[in-house]
Amino acid sequence: MSTPVYEKVALLGLGLIAGSIAWACRRDDVAGEIRGYARSAESRDKTRKLGFCDVVCDSAVEAVQDADLVVLAVPVGAMGPLAREIAPHLKPGCTVTDVGSVKRTVIEEVAPHIPEGVHFVPAHPMAGTEHSGPDAGFASLYDNRWCLIVPTPGTPEADVARLEAFWHRLGANTERMEADHHDLVCAVVSHIPHLIAYTMVGVADDLSKVSEKEVIKFSAAGFRDFTRIAASDPTMWRDVFLTNKEATIEMLGRFTEELFALQRAIRTGDGEQLHAYFTRTRAIRRGILQAGQDTDKPDFGRAKVDP
């Protein structure tokens, strides 16, 4: 039997991310005891039935009692108020972390509430699916994915290293990163792709010349991939864009600049430019496959290729 990294872990928020943390903890005895809390009574009931927490509490304050690690797993906009609520009840010496997709804002809103003697170590597991809620979690979500750790100044190395050990035991790799750089990287690999997918699906939904039935029937020609990403949790993503405004708008500017350049190549009939562009983009795909970050099976394995 493995030794727990933290004796008592409190999960605040019981969605896909927290559920997967709990299941991964159980897989390898990473936590001695897991207590959970969610604002919605329905989520708490579901979690009790699913059984991934040892105790489901009816308040955040109750959940963090005696906890050695407190994980804020709520939408980014809810982190600050939650931190303020639990702050007076945190055990001296405990670690508070979060799983937010944006780091600069979370640090600004959470850090001021953290009492002396408690350490806040922001983190961001770069993993997820299009499903949300307590029943969406599973133990292997973090296997071979990356969790970015964004330590704030003055945090003892031992506390940062312990949180890294926690994530390693959940299956993830970790990398330390500065908050602003984190927010820029995430704008590129996550936030802009989501915004574009939402936009593409919104446009298709809104066309008068093409029926929704046609869009659905013929979606396998490329469109359906965007609908998966655009099925992600609306509250989480609203908060991401509201709080990572600067990096999002900067990257959107780059994106539309590039899109206009391609549009111009189409309009002027510049086949050479298009061909060169479409060839260059293949290299990144190869890199992702080599890094074990995606499957090489056709259509992500959806295509049933005969043996």
Place this chain on the structure above:
Amino acid sequence: MSTPVYEKVALLGLGLIAGSIAWACRRDDVAGEIRGYARSAESRDKTRKLGFCDVVCDSAVEAVQDADLVVLAVPVGAMGPLAREIAPHLKPGCTVTDVGSVKRTVIEEVAPHIPEGVHFVPAHPMAGTEHSGPDAGFASLYDNRWCLIVPTPGTPEADVARLEAFWHRLGANTERMEADHHDLVCAVVSHIPHLIAYTMVGVADDLSKVSEKEVIKFSAAGFRDFTRIAASDPTMWRDVFLTNKEATIEMLGRFTEELFALQRAIRTGDGEQLHAYFTRTRAIRRGILQAGQDTDKPDFGRAKVDP
């Protein structure tokens, strides 16, 4: 044993689409004999080894001799010259079809070459993967996908119905559509999604502030889905955009208009608008799942969820 729909089928072009047609023909004896030709000697050699054609010919003219169905399965820009080359050698009464992603241009460039007594029935199977070449094809590619049939005026109903029967036997559903509407529908469900994916990957590749290594490592946060689509065949896609210019540019206009509206909501902090938008887009995903056009497994089934 099933009865072939066509006795002799000639496949011109030996990539993913033609290979999958051949494998699906073999699965259910849909064709009596399959002859194939590709311009590249390497593709012809590969096809000989793979064995999905009964005969691989060294010229298009040889391949179409006595053929009852001739399938033009080359990039859209190559269709016209190919049709001109084979026209004098087509068997009277045979059917010529194509698999091009654009229909108005293909009809304009192919139809004038088709001799009296031969019928051209344009078609477009809405299926594919990111892989290309003779070894990318497989028998089930068209199962439960849609093949759009775009009959030209004056084609006898029997010839259109026979091509539909052919596609049904390959596993596909068929729907008849007018050429301009086809090109608009495909701009939405296929061409714009591909252009956007190419753009997103191009932007990420080109950033100086975020390293390519970071983009690759953290790609599971959304970006990697775009890289699959952006790994599609560059020549095919160059031709699609050059030949479906009008519909592409019209839809791009709608897309950027919508993207700017969301960018404005982000800049002004309009959380309500963002939340409403991100909620609305979930409905189309549900429709696609209900129509059996995608898997509901998390992350397209890439996530290994515990039983």
